[in-house]
Amino acid sequence: TIKACLFDLDGVLVDTAIYHFKAWRQLAQSLGIDFTEHDNERLKGVSRVRSLEIILEIGGQTLPQEQMLALCEQKNTEYLVDVSKMTPEEILPGVEDFLKALKAEGIKIALGSASKNAQLILERTNLLPYFDAIIDGRHVVNGKPHPEVFLKGAEALGVKPEECVVFEDAVAGVESAKNAGMLCVGVGQPEVLTQTDIVVKDMTEMTVERLHALQQKA
Ligand code: G16
Numbered sequence: 001t002i003k004a005c006l007f008d009l010d011g012v013l014v015d016t017a018i019y020h021f022k023a024w025r026q027l028a029q030s031l032g033i034d035f036t037e038h039d040n041e042r043l044k045g046v047s048r049v050r051s052l053e054i055i056l057e058i059g060g061q062t063l064p065q066e067q068m069l070a071l072c073e074q075k076n077t078e079y080l081v082d083v084s085k086m087t088p089e090e091i092l093p094g095v096e097d098f099l100k101a102l103k104a105e106g107i108k109i110a111l112g113s114a115s116k117n118a119q120l121i122l123e124r125t126n127l128l129p130y131f132d133a134i135i136d137g138r139h140v141v142n143g144k145p146h147p148e149v150f151l152k153g154a155e156a157l158g159v160k161p162e163e164c165v166v167f168e169d170a171v172a173g174v175e176s177a178k179n180a181g182m183l184c185v186g187v188g189q190p191e192v193l194t195q196t197d198i199v200v201k202d203m204t205e206m207t208v209e210r211l212h213a214l215q216q217k218a
């Protein structure tokens with residue numbers, strides 16, 4: 001039986017991708033790199049420092065480790081200007097109703113995010129009280145597609161991987177869920193999220209009935 005749901009943050013519960021993009025584009029510009037919205041897809045779900053590596057790859061540049069860390073810091077400062085202004089209105093459609101339905105059913109809820117700012121974002125949007133466990137960029141050594149973030153989530157909730165359903169919008173995140181041996185609901189486009197068990201457009205399409213139906217499928 002399904003005992004827990006593990007949620008990715010950006011692109012599933014809230015849309016901070018636009019703020020990440022804004023801050024990264026500004027940084028890329030300062031390095032003389034043309035960073036487009038198309039390129040930005042590659043940054044979804046991956047860590048901050050890996051994101052910078054990808055941008056430098058796009059620009060055909062390399063920088064010493066020390067300077068990279070300073071640039072990551074700089075990007076994050078810019079990003080936090082927008083995040084600190086976030087409100088509950090930025091919660092994506094259907095999210096709160098689904099979280100409430102899970103609570104009513106006694107299904108546990110955890111966060112599995114690459115972001116080191118996850119706690120702050122959950123606080124700003126008033127989503128924090130729904131979560132029984134939070135595993136984010138501060139708690140993991142290996143980024144997605146490594147399964148660590150979701151395995152730690154299951155462990156924190158005291159459930160087995162096969163009792164978990166992961167909700168993910170990024171290819172790296174779906175791979176992470178599958179590497180953890182979990183069921184996975186893709187949030188976004190089926191053409192992109194091909195490794196998932198089902199794909200929904202957004203959380204308005206998700207119900208507890210559909211959740212339990214996943215297990216029968218598997
Ligand atoms: C999110 C975003 C990524 C971002 C990462 C790290 O992951 O999708 O684009 O690079 O967090 O964020 P931060 O710089 O805040 O630590 P997720 O797993 O929540 O989708």
Ligand code: MG
Binds near residue numbers: 009169
């Ligand atoms: Mg995501």
